[in-house]
Amino acid sequence: MNTLTGIDLPAGSPGGSVELLRDLYLAPDRPIDANVFMLAGGEAREEAEADTVRPASGGTSPVLLSVPGKQSAGPGFWSYVTALSAVLRQRFAPGDHGVVHLQHLTFGATPALLRAFPDHPHIALVHGTDLLFAADHPTQAEVLRETVRRATAIVVPTAAMAVALRALADVDDRRVLHIPWGIPDRLLAAPPPRLPHDGAELRLLYAGRLTAEKGVSDIVTRLIGIPGVTLSMAAPVAEYRALADRLDLTSVRYLGWLTRPRLWQAFSEHDALVMPSTRLEAFGLVAVEAQACGLPVLHTPVPGLAEVLGDSALAVDFATDPGAATAVVTGLRDDLGALADLRSSGRRNAARFPLSRTASELRALSSELAI
Incomplete structure (x- = not known):
């Protein structure tokens, strides 16, 4: 058929x-x-x-x-x-x-x-x-x-x-x-090996479109400049250029729009994925793929995404509570044990899908x- x-x-x-x-x-x-x-x-x-x-x-x-x-x-x-x-x-x-x-x-x-x-x-x-x-x-x-x-x-x-x-x-x-x-069964069975955290800085990653409802402006304004924290972005070229015309992205590490295997490798090279969406997400495939690769997720608790991630990720209101967002990020920077716990819970969650x-x-x- x-x-x-x-x-x-x-x-x-x-x-x-x-x-x-x-x-x-x-x-x-x-x-x-x-x-x-x-x-x-x-x-x-x-x-x-x-x-x-x-x-x-x-x-x-x-x-x-x-x-x-x-x-x-x-x-x-x-x-x-x-x-x-x-x-x-x-x-x-x-x-x-x-x-x-x-x-x-x-x-x-x-x-x-x-x-x-x-x-x-x-x-x-x-x-x-x-x-x-x-x-x-x-x-x-x-x-x-x-x-x-x-x-x-x-x-x-x-x-x-x-x-x-x-x-x-x-x-x-x-x-x-x-x-x-x-998400692909092969990713669940054999995710790329993680690069160890060297303790020098918390490596944050954003991966996806840069349309308005993704809320990327919030993480740029909230997270850039926090000592010991770096932000990388994997996003479409034209959308990144448009964002750079509006915001100062000189301290952002731009990775390009990556092939699927390269994106999974990027997950293994960072310490947390940030998803600051301001409106509903149908599911959040990129979040679950990140969890399969052992990458903890920080996300705005919008409908759909909150349901899929449950308590396996950290809910953060990037848009309206910048103080809380800063506290969560600096807490993870200073507590490698918290990151390890999130990696474990994320992998268990990803295995459900x-x-x-x-x-x-x-x-x-x-x-x-x-x-």
Whole structure:
């Protein structure tokens, strides 16, 4: 039973939903058998060719579709959806697929797939960006409501995402299923060896997008300048440059946008990951991957992320309680035993979320619904 899925982003684009797509459908071992599409061209694809930007991981490559006119709002959005739907019908035969996986509740690929293959069962996977965009943009709110109405099943990675979804749309709870996201089993089995802490300084790391809801400005202003504390960032090139235009980042160590193995290695070279998100996180894959590598996590207790990490990480309000954030960081700097305890609890937490479980539950659901 083959699956059709895809995201209307250029190959090489950053983001957790793209990483999950690669892990589930494009990895060398192909946990889920699928035809996968992404978009050809675009700035993200050009950046993916740079050494400092994360390229697509090995394994099966997605089908690249050329569809002009992409936008996220207004009448032009629906024209783009119509064009993408037509290309999907031309490229993929309906009879070749038993089920369609919608990688978002919003954005262009989801309504295009619903229109191109209206008679197939549709399993929608919910990400944090879906709900954030639907809350902020009327066009995407319309897309979300249509998807919720038409999807055969809606998969949420955390209970918090189901709660947030209900605030945006009328949802039939019988169609909402909880399947946690997962991280590669190979990482859980054989994480990179950790570099020992030399005691000289506390090495903090931020890894991810630099969009406003990630709250990176807060850690820059709160943590830079604390004696004995250094901050590194692994982030997309263009986003880092834009941040540097607004803030003084001269004391930040910029690592680039790293390949997946290199990111895991960076986890082993630091003492704590900081996640200062100001709004909900669907799951927090980067946090769980960091924990698998023995890297403690400091995070704002936003919905989704707080649920996944529980008491295995330290909750810190970077935005509104700078004194507490400073106290937590300096406490870790001065207490190597606390870091060791967090490493142990983090590894135990990460072990709860193998990608094989995610893939197995999605395959079972797909087989149950497939035509």
